[in-house]
Amino acid sequence: MKKSFVLTAVTLMLFIGMWIGFDYLSHSGEFTLESDSSASQELLDDANPIYLSYGIKWEGTGTPTLERIEMIRRDGTIADTHLAESFIATTNIIGVMDGESVEKGGLTEELRAVNEFQPKDAFHLVIRVDDASDLAENDI
DSSP states (O other): OHHHHHHHHHHHHHHHHHHHHHHHHHHOEEEEEEEOOOOOHHHHHHOSSEEEEEEEEEEESSOOOBOOOOOBOTTSOBOOGGGEEEEEESSOOOOEEEHHHHHHTTGGGGEEESTTBOOSSEEEEEEEESOTHHHHHTTO
16 A cells, blocks of 8 residues: 555656646747847937837747737837837848838848747847837837
8 A cells, every 4th residue: 555655656746747847848938138229319200110120039948939029118018019010130130220221221021020930049120110209109
């Protein structure tokens, strides 16, 4: 009787330990911001649209799949999606540019949709804001 109890207890502990280990390894990791962009008020007032890029790196196990990008206000609420559109830049770093410069440089062809993107390491998130006056008004 004692042997079966000990065997059951050890088996249960091993199962729970393996479950916790799998859960930890399959969900561990985070995105870290490596670089960001800022624009002068003059550029925000004059340029429409404006492109802002952010260097982001995935540090963790596995390869996550991005479904969407949400912009969050300082108070923690999610901003409306009509304020900006998100893209992934595959090669070039855009930094901060107005729409005309991005189009003249042919950079719009390298922007791809965020949906179903799987980052392997570092990548550049690009946000196109069509009406930059909404950024300050909506606390983004």
